[in-house]
Amino acid sequence: MGRDGDDSEFRFLEDADPDATSDAAESSAFEFGDGVESEDEGQDSEGESGDHGPEGHSDHGHHPVVEDWPRGVGEASWWPVVTALGAAAIYVSAALFLLGRGRNSVVGPGAGPAAFVGAVALTLFGVYGWLYHGFLAHFWTRGTDRRSARSFRWAMLAFIASEIATFGALFAYYFYIRAGTWPPANSTLPVIDLLNILVVTNTAVLVLSSVTVHFAHHALASGNRDxxxxxxxxxxxxxxxxxxxxxxxxxxxxNQEGFDWTSGLFGSAFFGLTGLHGLHVAFGTLLLGITYVRGRQGQFDGERDLSVALVSLYWHFVDAVWIFLVAALYAGASIY
Incomplete structure (x- = not known):
């Protein structure tokens, strides 16, 4: 998918001629910045580009997507739509799983799991395309500007806000049943304490991971790549x-307590909240892995660190949700 004349999809600083890299960075249109440059530099570059971007489009602060899919859609990208459809299909697969249970099942028992596998594959495909065209393509040869960096940060904050709403719905369900008779009727609570040594250890591990990712970003900003x-x-x-x-x-x-998602109202709330959080931790770990591989390939420096900052922000959010979950679900359910 590279342009004519490009030797590689990614151009690294140590492999490229310094003068050629500098000229390419100055002449390239601002696409998605993975770092920040000064306001003056951004204004100079905008002044040089004129009132019209590539291919005669009016320049309203954006440029047409370069080598994105599908082509010919102007400034739009369909990768976020693909990702959203995949995420929505995960909820559909959960509904199909429930509809396939019991004597009066509406669909076959394999419909839910099959739909879940397809939904996850579609979501990962959309995330790959989104991240690739947003962050990876032509990483070193494009310019950087404060405006695009701010746009990505606001987009991440909007995404986190939507995630808070998702968790909020499940927490509202839990608080509703917690406010009534406890334990709820027809619900089974585990014999062992919910707030046990394993949960405390897991909490310490996740809090420590927030500390390490923070100092990892700080080390990059200080120029200490190792x-x-x-x-x-x-x-x-x-x-x-x-x-x-x-x-x-x-x-x-x-397996030992017989406590699962079918163990009444509390069982569904417990496994719904902890399972959803576990999926977010798995997704965050995947993003950290991608960031690590990119770093090993020579990407990122003190100025081009936007991807690291966004992944770090997401990881801190996952950590904060877990702390609230432990306080409300594990400790809260043990008090009655």
Whole structure:
């Protein structure tokens, strides 16, 4: 998908001629910045580009998508739409799974799992295309500007706001049943304490991972790439350790205690909230892994660190949700 004349999809600073790289960066149209330049530089570049962007489009602060899919749609990109459809299909697969259970099932028992696999594949496909064209394509040869960096940060904040709404709906359901008779009628609570040593350890692991990803970003901003890579690798390991701990917890509850998502109102609330959070941790770990690989390939520096900042922000959000979840769900359910 590279342009004619490009030797590679990615151009790294150490492999490119400094003068050629500088000329390419100055002449390239502002697409998606992965860093920040001064306001004066951004204004000079905009002044040189004139009132019209490439291909005669009016320049309203954006340029047509370069080598994006599908072509010919002006400034729009369909990758966010593909990602949203995949995410929506995950909820549809959950509904199909429920409709396929019981004697009066509406669909076959395999419809839900099959739809879930397809939905996850579509979501990952959309995320790949979105990240590739938003951050990876022509990483070193494009310009950077404050406006595009702010746009991406606001987009991430909007995404986190939508995630808060999703978790908020499940928490509202839990608080509604918690305000009534406790334990709820026809609900089974685990014999072992919910707030046990495994949960405390998992919480410490996730909090520590927020610390390591913060200092990883700080190391990159300070120009210490080796420390950045080490701390990012530690963060990924801690994320994997948290997921392993949650799987152990599920094994104990389901196989030893007989407590699962069918164990009444509390069971559905517990596994709904912790399962949704686990999916977010897994997705965040995947993003951290992609960031680590990109860093190993020579991308990112003190000025081009937007991707690292956004992934770090998302990881802090996942950490904050877990702390609230432990306080409300694990500790709150144990008090009665």
């Amino acid at each position: 420390r950045f890579q080490r701390l990012l690798a530690i963060t990924i390991g801690l994320g994997g350790l948290f997921l392993a701990g949650q799987l152990v917890e599920y094994h104990e509850f389901i």
